[in-house]
Amino acid sequence: MHKISSEKFHKVLEQIIKDNETYGAVKKRDEYIYDRLETLSDLEIENYVPTVLPPKKYFYPQEEDLVQIDYKTKKANRVIFKKEIVLLGVRPCDINAISLFDRIMSDGNPDPNYLERRKHITVIGFDCVKSCWEHALCEAVGTINVKEGYDLFFSEYKKEYVIKTGSKKGEELFDRYIKNSHKLSEKERDDYHHERAERIKKFNHKVKYLFQDVSSIFEKHYDDPYWKEIGKICLMCGSCVMVCPTCYCFTMDEEVDLKLQTVTRKRKWDGCMLRDFAMVAGNHNFRPTAEMRLKHRWNRKFNYLLKKYHMSNCVGCGRCGFACLVKINPIDILNTIMGNYYSGVKHESEK
């Protein structure tokens, strides 16, 4: 762990933006989006609030080609889009989401398109010094801390910046851009961690119950009446899925070109809140209602995948809660269902 002055921090970032195709949070009208940075002044550092879409779109584009098939011979060739880019100012929630994506995509049958493209993307993270907005629950689900998924990570500490490297690529970046820096003494390190912990204590803390029990509670209260309640108002519009940094479901489609020479197999973001997602031939739908879809989606985040990957699959950014027009959000879901469990509210199958 090293630290540099605030002035040097800005100089380093300026140089990184100059040397690389860099993307970061930029203000557009009233909200922030990830976009190309031309200079450091484009980037929002102090007053960051989560962008409309997470940086997921660079790792895992909204739509991408997977395979091209010759229409006549039916011979298939793979297609992988990749580009050398730097993501600057990625926040802990999104870094955790990237780390989760890395694990999911290399798990079992590795996804070549994601993994190949991932190699070409550099992630430079910024720590959060304050709660970004009222929708966030990162401190509750444990995603305010980062372990993997970044190359370099900057954290403000007494008007200076502490630097952590998270990969070999990060070390190379450190050597290239930072060189002279002050190595933190053990005492300074302890003090930094202490100060950071104090800082996090001032975050939202809107989730009222201990998060560690969540998956067993979700399992026991699978039929909690709250699902019916929010199922009734859910618009089934899919906004929550699209803005989620950890939702990775997709649908595949094929298109022929106009000369009838090539068939391209594409994949596009899809989500379990949408009608056709669990529909099979003959129009049988395995999850016909919003209630069932919400249950499924949140059990994936807080139960099934949490157990599998030993971390919350909701990274607490709050984008879904903000995007939802009927205000369905993870803070209320956690508080209500865990609350019902502790206060002994009966769930459907017990009645």
Added chain:
Amino acid sequence: MKNIYKPLKSKIENIVHESPGIKSFVLKPDEEFRFDTGQFIELTLPGFGEAAFTPSSSPFEKKRFEVTIMKAGYVTSLFHDIKKGIPVGVRGPYGAGYPVKQFEGKDVLILGGGVGLAPLRSLLLTLVAQKQNYKRIILCYGAKTPSDIIYKDQFKDWEKKGVQILRSVDKPDTSWQETVGVVTVLLDKIKVDTSKAVVAVCGPPVMMKFGTFKLLEIGFKPQSIYLSMERNMSCGVGKCGHCAFGPYFVCKDGPVFTYDQIKDFPDVWL
């Protein structure tokens, strides 16, 4: 890295009309193609899309395989319109099939409804080929009407090979001599020592549900009931999320599950 989204070119060698709305397709892939009985494949009609099917042929045949397709949705309808000789794409095989090793020394009951007999036929052919390993093979099959029965001309052959066969239809015609009623009524007609038997079930969702209840009622243990819980498997490799079934992905953890694996899970029967 193996490209999991790239299909293998195959040719449609033959098409068999099984019943109104159901056809079987004999496919010859460009390369040798191995699968375990019960595993499924993704079949592509280039330019239109993919759909998941479980081969209905014997896994001991490595050069060709068959799929039986009911006209039900978009891709399946297109398959019903195509002709012999047309090249298609195949991905797979995916998922876990029937653990036939665990069936050894036991009575194997096969309970099928409608087009659900397709994956069971592959299982049946697997068992028949190693008949000495199993005590008895019993097939209970139900269809809506006699003309809806698939593999019509093959039952005789299976019977000759020692399979005990019981069939029923919901709506008989004048020539129908066998059982009338839903397929579960056949279960009253057989005698098995359920403690030394396994059963494989595949059919429409409603039949799977009541079939399982009936099997439990006559004494089958949840761990001896093997169910084909097919959903809309799309990527086939546990990535796209479409076939998520509670904590499982049908494409990776299934499509064959024991009832024991899923019985505590809510929303099993939908």
Added chain:
Amino acid sequence: MKPKVAFFDFASCEGCQLAVLDLEEELLDLVNIVEIVNFREAISEKGEDYEIAFIEGSISSEHQIERIKKIRKQAKLLITIGACACTGNMQYLSNFFDFEEVKEYVYGDKAKYFDPVQSKPIDQIVNVDFQIPGCPIDKYEFLKVVKQVIAGGLPRIPNYPVCSECKMQGNECLLKKGILCLGPVTRAGCGAICCKNFKYCFGCRGLAPEFNIESFKDVLRSIGYKEKGIMAQFKIVNGKDIQLLQSGGK
């Protein structure tokens, strides 16, 4: 042999046919795979021997009813293009008024010289094989449909609402700013082009196959809209479906 294709227009602004012509370069590739025998906006020939008919516009006279029935007889595949042909578009509003008054309002004392009927979308008169919705249609969606049809299948268009596509674009939500936008109940496929350009969605692609109208109305009420205003907004393009909803259908 290239399939023969014809374009016909009824009550409409012909903007959808213009959208097709706007394909420019792709248009040349298109005529390599189909033969266009009738397309008033683009060519002078008027062939009556066609397999695929693309219909723009709604039906608003007795004469047009006869004409569309004739087209239906000839065409193997009848595909409607645009909101007028698919949902009836704003012409359908005439169904919400006393028709004698409408006629008088439009034609004055000359009404007796015309044979108008209350405007109807094509599928209320003849069987339609496929609909490409939108006001105007998305030219690339049109291309996709043509390719699929030529290759021998019926195409698929999105069944999810515009919100999904809008979020995919990374757009800011207009409803959050208090602007009445029909994104949550409208069929996607347009790439949320209006919202992307900071214009609200007026539902030109028709209602999505699945939506939660009551909850959506609550959302609109919470940002200050009254029932009457909400329904008026819905009726602009989706009068037919709103009528169905109100009569308890769908």
